Amino acid sequence: MALKGISPFATFLIVGPVCFFLGILFASFPYDYYVLWTNPPALADSPLTDPREPFFAAQEAHLKFLHASPPLISRMLHIVIGTGLAGLMMKLYKPSEANMLFDGASLALYMIGVTVYIANIVKGMRTVTAGAYGGEPIIEGEKLIARAFEGHEGEYIGREDSLRVLSASNTILALVLVGVLVLQAGQWYAQRKEAEEIEQMDKADSEKKDKKTAAGGSGGKKKQ
Template sequence: MALKGISPFATFLIIGPVCFFLGVLFASFPYDYYVLWTNPPTDLANPTADPRNPFFDAQENHLKFLHAAPPLISRMLHIIIGTGLLGLMMKLYKPSEANMLFDGASLVLYMIGVTVYIANIVKGMRTVTLGAYGGAPGTAGEMTSEKGVEGSEGEFIGREDSLRVLSASNTILALVLVGILVLQAGQWYAQRKEAEEIEELDKARDEKKKEKSSGGSGGGSKKKQ
């Protein structure tokens, strides 16, 4: 059985970091909304220009600013990631069936989120900072994707597609984090219903014992008469 004293605290260690990361992703949603989901209104002063260009520029500047943050910021972020992982490990210590189902699935989703963060978001932020869309930076600020690579096979991802990939990664990460919250809420609900059912069974058992004891005492008094 899981340790009852640790479970509420461990749940807090999971929900706290998950909500924190959802807040960080929400700060990027104003950029991701127009970059990925819908077209912004057309600028009447320049109707031929792509209305998404200002949002691509804003997202790019935002990512550069985040990547240029002091090392303390990234260390705090990694500590919070480790805190959530610690909470999951604590809940999976001597697990029950409910822990294996809900917390095991939460751990899988959490590791998927960490993988998306390392493989897509961190790598994408480095690419944006270097401006190396589609390859290494070229001369005079040109990229290999803009100049073209002679004799090479395959296609490189340009600036806009790279920023869309980052926005899609944020969306995937947000869905993963919401899934963890749903699993933790489902575990709480299942444990609550189980406790209510056990309480009802205990009450029914106590009532049966009272009926038997009252019936036995009544039969004994009749015999004495």
């Protein structure tokens, strides 16, 4: 059985970071919307052939700004990630069957989200900052990128495709985090229904005992 009094606090440690990350992804959605989902309306006086180009530029500037943020920002982000993981570990300590089902699936989704963040988003932000699109020459960070892509000629993707991959990664991460919230809400609902059923069963048993006690008392009076 799960430890008494630890489940609500552990659930808070999970739901809080997940909502925090969804807020960050929501702030990126205005950039991702036209980059990934739909074509923006073309402006009649615009000389650009691709109406998405201003949104690619805005997303690129946004990602460069985020990647150039002070180290304190990334440390706070990693602390929040660790907080959510700690909450899941607390709920899976001496788990019940419901914990294994809901919290085990939540942990799996959470780790998928962490993997997407490390493998796609962090790597993509480094690529955007260095300007390593399609094997283009790099000025800043040239040695780092050359070492990262060493022996992988022909595997480069262009600027637009790189930004679309980042937008798709944000979407995948958002879906994974929503899945964690759905599982936690499902666990709360299942526990609530179970508590209501137990309360009804206890009430029925209490009524049966009262009836038996009353019947026994009336039978004793008749014998007298």
